[in-house]
Amino acid sequence: MTENGDATPLVRVENVNKNFGALHVLKDINLTVTRGEVVVVIGPSGGGKSTLCRAINRLETIDSGTIVFDGKPLPAEGKALARLRSDVGMVFQSFNLFAHKTILENVTLGPTKVRGIPREQADKRGMELLERVGIDSQAEKYPAQLSGGQQQRTAIARALAMDPKMILFDEPTSALDPEMVQEVLDVMIGLARDGMTMVVVTHEMGFARRAANRVVFMSEGQIVEENTPDEFFTSPRTDRAKDFLSKILTH
Amino acid sequence: MESLFDFSPLVQEFGTILTGFWSTIRLTLMSGLLALILGTILVAMRVSPTPVLRAAGTFYVNILRNTPLTLVLLLCALGLSDTLQLTLSSDSPTNYYWWAVLGLSAYTASFVCEALRAGMNTVPAGQAEAARAIGLTFLQSLRLVVLPQAFRSVIAPLGSILIALTKNTTIVIVAGYIEASAVMKQMFDDYGGTLPIFLGFAVGYMVLTLPTGFFFGWLAKRLAVSR
Numbered sequence: 001m002t003e004n005g006d007a008t009p010l011v012r013v014e015n016v017n018k019n020f021g022a023l024h025v026l027k028d029i030n031l032t033v034t035r036g037e038v039v040v041v042i043g044p045s046g047g048g049k050s051t052l053c054r055a056i057n058r059l060e061t062i063d064s065g066t067i068v069f070d071g072k073p074l075p076a077e078g079k080a081l082a083r084l085r086s087d088v089g090m091v092f093q094s095f096n097l098f099a100h101k102t103i104l105e106n107v108t109l110g111p112t113k114v115r116g117i118p119r120e121q122a123d124k125r126g127m128e129l130l131e132r133v134g135i136d137s138q139a140e141k142y143p144a145q146l147s148g149g150q151q152q153r154t155a156i157a158r159a160l161a162m163d164p165k166m167i168l169f170d171e172p173t174s175a176l177d178p179e180m181v182q183e184v185l186d187v188m189i190g191l192a193r194d195g196m197t198m199v200v201v202t203h204e205m206g207f208a209r210r211a212a213n214r215v216v217f218m219s220e221g222q223i224v225e226e227n228t229p230d231e232f233f234t235s236p237r238t239d240r241a242k243d244f245l246s247k248i249l250t251h
Numbered sequence: 252m253e254s255l256f257d258f259s260p261l262v263q264e265f266g267t268i269l270t271g272f273w274s275t276i277r278l279t280l281m282s283g284l285l286a287l288i289l290g291t292i293l294v295a296m297r298v299s300p301t302p303v304l305r306a307a308g309t310f311y312v313n314i315l316r317n318t319p320l321t322l323v324l325l326l327c328a329l330g331l332s333d334t335l336q337l338t339l340s341s342d343s344p345t346n347y348y349w350w351a352v353l354g355l356s357a358y359t360a361s362f363v364c365e366a367l368r369a370g371m372n373t374v375p376a377g378q379a380e381a382a383r384a385i386g387l388t389f390l391q392s393l394r395l396v397v398l399p400q401a402f403r404s405v406i407a408p409l410g411s412i413l414i415a416l417t418k419n420t421t422i423v424i425v426a427g428y429i430e431a432s433a434v435m436k437q438m439f440d441d442y443g444g445t446l447p448i449f450l451g452f453a454v455g456y457m458v459l460t461l462p463t464g465f466f467f468g469w470l471a472k473r474l475a476v477s478r
Contacts, residue, residue: 059380
């Protein structure tokens with residue numbers, strides 16, 4: 001399924017259900033993500049994409065089913081859950097950079113406090129990561145002083161600083177001004193090329209075409225269709241997918 | 252009649268008055284510090300994922316916040332210290348000082364806790380989510396991400412609590428420790444209840460509280476977290 005051969009599953013989602021009150025937001029979801037794979041989750045709003053993404057590092061609890069990460073079921077709480085989360089990067093729609101910390105501190109907080117890496121070493125690596133995402137010159141500023149695109153790239157650097165086994169992206173470009181979308185997507189495409197395992201909830205079809213190994217189409221809490229980007233965009237098999245694509249691709 | 256306009260007692264007793272206000276300052280600072288620590292622990296309990304801790308925190312705050320401070324201080328000085336002989340120092344004034352400090356801080360901590368809890372509501376949920384997502388534990392995300400931002404958003408209300416605490420120290424008069432208001436009462440007894448003495452002490456409290464208010468207002472602006 002992936003180019004780099006090692007096809008052991010990193011994430012296995014099995015028969016997962018979740019309700020928000022009367023709303024059945026995840027219906028019997030089954031999904032496997034192999035190492036090095038880039039899975040793009042698309043679909044109409046309210047279809048359960050974000051909930052599925054957030055369930056993988058248990059920011060959202062599930063009502064039934066199992067989620068196995070790296071061979072182990074997700075721990076319910078406590079230190080074990082914190083340890084799991086430190087291995088799963090997360091990039092949010094609204095960036096969620098720590099507002100009272102500088103850009104560099106945002107990137108080094110996890111490594112120093114969770115991994116116990118000495119400050120000097122964490123700073124050095126933090127600067128390298130900021131350079132990689134192109135904002136090393138802003139290291140001493142605070143999040144509110146940066147543009148949305150710069151903040152989101154910082155958030156990606158913050159996730160990378162933990163050396164995660166995978167990164168979850170929950171609509172990473174949806175809150176950005178249009179001219180800033182590409183700079184964030186470029187960073188993500190770079191990560192995908194480097195072999196990072198990624199689950200990306202997005203409306204960016206261009207990104208899905210360029211970087212995804214697989215597209216998962218979700219609607220009304222179900223995975224309706226799973227396919228390679230080429231197949232999915234050129235010949236969707238289900239009516240719901242056809243309908244969705246016709247709405248977003250016509251203009 | 253001229254005693255109503257006689258400021259001379261204030262001059263004659265100036266040393267005693269200063270000693271009284273120094274006691275007020277000592278009570279305020281020590282109680283404020285302890286209330287801040289206890290209030291922070293209480294708010295951590297009130298938002299913790301453990302139901303028992305949450306219930307204990309809620310119980311404490313609701314009891315202390317709704318009990319008159321006079322009763323709290325009487326319980327400390329008369330109940331715990333005099334009746335139950337729980338002395339904190341063999342030196343009597345020191346003993347009453349510490350009991351007064353404990354009473355004041357136990358009471359004020361409930362207000363600090365609630366101010367902080369209000370402050371935590373100004374911190375977007377995404378901040379705690381991001382903290383958890385990088386693998387910080389509950390206490391770490393509270394200590395490193397949520398509380399620092401909560402504190403900064405409630406600096407002005409914390410200033411108001413400190414001002415209230417400064418003035419609440421006057422109630423310590425029931426707990427057997429001599430501070431400024433006790434000196435004032437003694438002077439009323441000695442010289443008669445005159446306007447100059449009253450004015451002198453009112454000004455004395457304002458000298459303490461007005462700068463506190465200005466300082467906290469300035470600090471709130473300076474440390475505000477921009478989003």
